[in-house]
Amino acid sequence: MSSTSSHSATTDVASSVRFPRPSLVTLDVTGTLFTPRIPVGESYLLALREHLPEGSGWERHLEELDADALTTAFMKAYKAKSAEHPAFGAATNLSSVEWWRDVVRHTYIHGGVDPALLQHEDGGSSGYFDRVFADLYYDVFVGERGWALLPNTHEVLQALSSWRGSLGADERPVMGVISNFDERATEALARFGLLQYFDFVLLSREQGVEKPHPQIFQSAVEEARRVRQQWTKEGEPASPSSSSCVGVDRTTHVHIGDSFERDIVGATQAGWSGVLVNNKGRQPKSDTNSAVNNFVSVNSLEDIPALFGLPTPV
Template structure:
């Protein structure tokens, strides 16, 4: 029996993975509208455009009021315009964007991570409060529902709906407040967040005085050492959710206060 009363999950890269690389999905969607965009070109451009738009309109446009649909439309159009050197008219790019926005509203683009359902079932059987804390827009509810994962969660907190993004500790505090409505004995020290990114998941959880387990998708020792240099405790680093499920009942206490000083 594990000792956590509350366990929350990040989604992209932790609970769910893309069935195929996003650049491939973008390229295939574009081809449906007569647009030729190579996946390699899309991949080169995507991250820079994503980061730029996130700076200009944080939290998928929630902060500036443009809304998540407009935000994703702008991103897709910007990426495709650069990948194709503006060879097509704006209405065509808008059509591709609309198609992709709808496509990512269901679970067809995603695969459930190995070990996820076994871990979720185990947590549910042990009467653990289970939640989601994700930097995502409100489509996440439809995605989880279409994959039949919503049945495991007591609550889902998206950054867009909360108005706060990870790594802000405030989004973890919102999740804790929801858990307290179910179990008044929940505290940060008995709360665990599971994610895959130090800069959002680990920093945010530790800042809120929670525990945090990182899923690395790698058994490479160099990767583990790199995470440890960033302050992640070695016993909270896992290759995948299968390993985490096996070791969860044996995680030992740590001094959260000392960990929090690292950030």
């Protein structure tokens, strides 16, 4: 597939760049649309405190725990589990619940929590660790207790949605999600009111591979094709004039994300254009950067509409 002309990572003024009207636009989720509300270690420590039975005798121990140590332990546990069981266990037939249960347990143990506490039983219908884990897995990190939208996320997605809605089916880009996340991402997007903006959601857990693997990008192309077929089946009207399509490369695919290694390298190696949302001000490794073309770096999500010739929504 063809793609837009190359842009280097040093291009950080979105208004100076225009992509041809693409046929497919996808976005990453974590770090691009929303981010942890507080450091992971703090969320894990709060869960321990919230579910500790009154008078258990473990109160002093929880007061002595360090949230930063838990965050460090989480990063190590997450990295190790990802290497052993990629795609949240999909590649090794491990459920995402089992995958995360092991990560959470290892985070606590290596973050300074006494293993005896995790085995604490208080006569309830489930053990202490079971309740803590269920809260983290099924509620905290599926909504506003664990995640926070990045600034102007709704405004940016609404601007893109209005743009798409103004176009006929032949010109309108398909818009989707490609995320290294488990199946809870769809629920999280719904809770934040973001699911309405996307035609499809592709998750590494369900695909069995993670970005930067090209297979997940190819799956997005196939999914976009199905969306367009559905539009045709439903009788979506075409643009009133085909002249607007002259000179527009209808095979342009654009992926937007905050990770250079996963989002940009993955997208460009798949033949796509990439947009790095560099909201943390990180600089890609120079050796990797020089080997990757056809991407542009912006400072925040607010810069995205201008890439498609749209006004800044805020």
